[in-house]
Ligand SMILES: O=c1ccn([C@@H]2O[C@H](COP(=O)(O)OP(=O)(O)O)[C@@H](O)[C@H]2O)c(=O)[nH]1
């Protein structure tokens with residue numbers, strides 16, 4: 001099976017090159033696609049400099065749409081999703097994410113930060129089912145018919161299908177990995193509001209699809 005990497009990126013000029021560099025260094029991807037979700041900074045230019053397939057959306061459609069467009073435009077039977085804002089990504093993290101899908105028959109592996117940064121470690125302990133670092137078969141992603149509309153609820157959309165179809169899921173620890181938080185990117189006030197908006201989109205998806213906290217959190221046990 002071949003592996004494709006999808007990196008959804010909205011104004012990630014500060015970190016996108018580092019993420020792409022390590023992804024290329026891993027030598028495991030058949031193709032790498034960066035989907036710039038209406039970025040207004042140098043995300044597209046920097047991704048193009050890294051000589052990877054880059055899709056520049058004309059405006060911001062939301063993370064779910066960027067992920068779906070990436071999946072529809074990347075070669076590979078297995079898809080890895082990596083956020084474009086990761087800090088300290090290593091080749092070993094990518095291998096840890098992919099291995100369970102290839103060697104243990106896992107349907108979806110979910111990577112969790114650990115010992116990376118207090119805030120992001122805590123956030124992922126609290127809501128591990130939101131992690132954007134995942135590996136899963138493309139055919140399974142196709143079962144998810146509302147990824148695009150879900151926006152920041154994209155991970156919840158995958159979780160919903162995983163619960164409905166009883167996917168085999170494995171948590172994978174990604175040591176010393178972190179990412180830039182909204183307040184880093186936009187400042188305290190704008191970052192805080194962006195966070196509220198994100199959690200609102202997650203909550204809205206959760207409620208609209210009648211998901212239960214117990215089922216969602218049990219999935220990531
Ligand atoms: O509308 C959006 C929001 C986020 N992202 C990307 O999705 C990943 C995860 O985003 P995060 O949850 O960290 O939100 P952010 O802090 O970027 O708003 C990052 O690579 C973002 O650039 C995106 O493509 N479109």
Ligand SMILES: O=C(O)[C@@H](COP(=O)(O)O)O[C@H]1O[C@H](CO)[C@@H](O)[C@H](O)[C@H]1O
Pocket residue numbers: 063083120123124127130131132133152153154155156179180181182183195198202
């Ligand atoms: O870790 C989290 O609480 C959120 C927000 O991260 P930050 O507070 O911006 O570091 O990020 C996770 O959830 C998002 C929504 O599902 C995903 O887009 C991110 O990939 C995931 O890391």
